[in-house]
Amino acid sequence: MSAERIIVADDHPVFRMGMRHILSRVSPGAEIEEAGTFEEVLALAESGAAPGMFVLDLIFPGFAAETSIAALRRRSPRATLPIVSMADDSETIDVVMAAGADGSFGKAVPSAQTAAATAAIHAGQTVGNYAAMPPPPPTGARLGARESDSD
Secondary structure, X not given: OOOOEEEEEOOOHHHHHHHHXXXXXXXXXXXXXXXXXXXXXXXHHHOOOOOOEEEEOOOOOOOOHHHHHHHHHHHOOOOEOEEEEXXXXXXXXXXXXXXXXXEEEEOOOOXXXXXXXXXXXXXXXXXXXXXXXXXXXXXXXXXXXHHHOOO
16 A cells, blocks of 8 residues: 655745645655645646645645636545645635635644644545634643533
8 A cells, every 4th residue: 555645835845844744743654745836736646646635825836726726626536635825814715615625724823733734624624714713722731610620
């Protein structure tokens, strides 16, 4: 059985490197590939085994959300398509979800929440605007009286 293929698409190499690190923890053993243009995404998608996930920015060369997401969905109908972008307003999320994305969250989300959102989307949950969700309590945080009530 071959390893799952994940393609990370963004025009910023440092972001791709960071996302690769996060994805290696979310999907250990996955083959993670990087693309800086939509043309590179398509070339990678056509080579080798079908990708299991495309992690996409919204603003990078050759990418147009409404048509590009639909094109990937046609080419790889079983792949998970999370969007990770600085554009994380509700209108943008509505557009990408209508185009066929499986979820969308902002680049400003801390790495632990990015990992959780990506894993949730890959597991079939719908995640939209994860940046708006409150951060989890720090490890070891004390629960309030109502939160710790077991009744």
